[in-house]
Amino acid sequence: MNKKRTTLKDIANVLSISTAAVSKALNDDARISVKTKKAVKQVAKELNYQPNHLASALRKGKSNLVGVIVPRTNSSFFSSVVENMEEVLNKAGYNIIITQSNESFEKECKNIDALLYTQVDGIIASMANETVDLSYYEKIKSYGIPLILFDRGENDLNVDYVGIDDYKSSHMIIDHLVSQGCKRIAHIGGYRRTRIFNNRIRGYIDAIKKHDLPHDDELLIESSLTLEDGRQQIEKLLALKNRPDAVYVASDYAALGSLQVLKERGIKVPEEIKLVGFGNEPFTSLVTPSITSINQHSEQIGKLAAETFLGYLEKDVVVQSLNKIILDSELIVRSSSE
Amino acid sequence: MNKKRTTLKDIANVLSISTAAVSKALNDDARISVKTKKAVKQVAKELNYQPNHLASALRKGKSNLVGVIVPRTNSSFFSSVVENMEEVLNKAGYNIIITQSNESFEKECKNIDALLYTQVDGIIASMANETVDLSYYEKIKSYGIPLILFDRGENDLNVDYVGIDDYKSSHMIIDHLVSQGCKRIAHIGGYRRTRIFNNRIRGYIDAIKKHDLPHDDELLIESSLTLEDGRQQIEKLLALKNRPDAVYVASDYAALGSLQVLKERGIKVPEEIKLVGFGNEPFTSLVTPSITSINQHSEQIGKLAAETFLGYLEKDVVVQSLNKIILDSELIVRSSSE
DNA sequence: TATATTTGTTTAATCGATTAACCAAAAGTA
DNA sequence: TACTTTTGGTTAATCGATTAAACAAATATA
Structure with missing residues (x-):
């Protein structure tokens, strides 16, 4: 019933230290003493502290969310791709937002807008059959976040692609x-x-x-x-x-x-x-x-697409080019x- | 290539007015003159302004995101439920984050944490078969956000439920x-x-x-x-x-x-x-x-679950009770x- | 004319976490 | 002893949008 969630400030008040110290302690900053770290983590646990993602994402300019667009989720291929993608990304500290276009260009555009609006750090997509106009995908690129296509791709976009031959x-x-x-x-x-x-x-x-x-x-x-x-x-x-x-x-x-x-x-x-x-x-x-x-090989496609995205994280500027990963299929x- | 996104400030600078005025103009506040509104919207379009969701969500304490947990997406039932849910919620200005538990209790807990971390405004879920321990679902309730279950529910949680008889x-x-x-x-x-x-x-x-x-x-x-x-x-x-x-x-x-x-x-x-x-x-x-x-009747279930969630928006305090919507099935x- | 009200906008605080810059105290060094 | 370095923090600004409160100018009212 305590609708009020605990914040860094609450922890700071209990220990009579600054919120900065609390923040650093929780992030294991080297400049914080072991004793303080212990105390902070202890209090954080007691107060059931959950960091506010919105605040840190806003400050860091990074949401740790990856948007995924598939034609539909109820296909074993796409569902398996997504599952494997999720596994790789979760391990790297990312969560994914899955959206489906239902093979509709209009829905796809809406999804792109919704994802950009949510400030995702990247988008991994498989294009709807209907899609011919690439302007919405260009929009993603203009945002400066990585775009990776799989299965249904498009050379003209000049972005990474993972698929079979x-x-x-x-x-x-x-x-x-x-x-x-x-x-x-x-x-x-x-x-x-x-x-x-x-x-x-x-x-x-x-x-x-x-x-x-x-x-x-x-x-x-x-x-x-x-x-x-x-x-x-x-x-x-x-x-x-x-x-x-x-x-x-x-x-x-x-x-x-x-x-x-x-x-x-x-x-x-x-x-x-x-x-x-x-x-x-x-x-x-x-x-x-x-x-x-x-x-x-949906598993491979999912994993590789995710890893391709993660590969961009080290770079400070996103410069994409047509970079294809083509897997062998199996009869x-x-x-x-x- | 312009990695820098336009903010309210950019618009304000162009027009030499305050960011507050810009914000209000974009939100059609009654106290802003028609002339200013027009100018602001014009500039916003020219600069391709996209509001930063993280900032407004942080300030308003509301993310306009709804978390969805399903056992798996590659079942026609769940996929259809989600699709219909999405339609209703999108219309009301909400986006959804779909996660799948793969029928695993552990994965389900992780999903719940990820969703709460993302500051979703509510969670609509169908429980994994494995799930017996309800503590993670209690955690959702303790956050004070609405929880709606469908298909796979649990009376003990005392929350809304939508399913068939x-x-x-x-x-x-x-x-x-x-x-x-x-x-x-x-x-x-x-x-x-x-x-x-x-x-x-x-x-x-x-x-x-x-x-x-x-x-x-x-x-x-x-x-x-x-x-x-x-x-x-x-x-x-x-x-x-x-x-x-x-x-x-x-x-x-x-x-x-x-x-x-x-x-x-x-x-x-x-x-x-x-x-x-x-x-x-x-x-x-x-x-x-x-x-x-x-x-x-997956369509009905999806729509009703979404509408049940939306029903909580008017109330200022979330008080949930066991409120079941039972639909007739069809042979x-x-x-x-x- | 003097006062009250309305209109349209600005100022400044706020959401919560992060971080650059700064600082005092403790420890090390010549 | 006097100065430097290290340790362990604190202060304050910041991310971008929103909003309560304040305020000047214009308009209405007595």
């Missing part, structure tokens, strides 16, 4: 499907304007060429990659006079939608058509047949493709 | 299974010490009695409700000499584990054994057969039970 991942998938005897491989990809999806598409095309397989335009489809759109797009492929014998879908959700339609149509997976997703969402191993997918082969 | 939900499930002709219904429930799981168990027992069905001890199992444990516990039920003809699992994840085993064993669902989960996770409609489940019938 999407181009190479496509090659891994196509190589695998070819090794399984596939000759006509389709790709339900994301929108080309999003860098990662563009890379997956490029990888798909180049890998197809590498194996001297047909690369008909009709086999390459751009999609929003939702479950529902996965259903729609597979229908198009099934309607072709010359059906594919394998489909590489750039997202597990859309892959699941495709799988549902295939099953409803009585088309055997993997016997008639092989299917590969992307992202290694937990449900890929839960559905029947389980879906082959790409694991993106998890499951029933849908073998 | 678990007892009644069990009745809905049993009623449904009985109407489908089931005569021997098992329950893989959570740990009794968690209130919501205890209520589900009580509801199960009472509903069974209501229908004059056998309530053997062997049909009621306590579980951690993970997917893996769902696999383990169904094995026990299958090993019984007198197998159940329906299983009500208190979590969708555990229900999925059970379903996997049933399918592996070649036991037909729902023909031989009917299955019902709890929580209406998206995958329940994605797997084959789709799983009947309980929808918990979503799918293939696994009919």
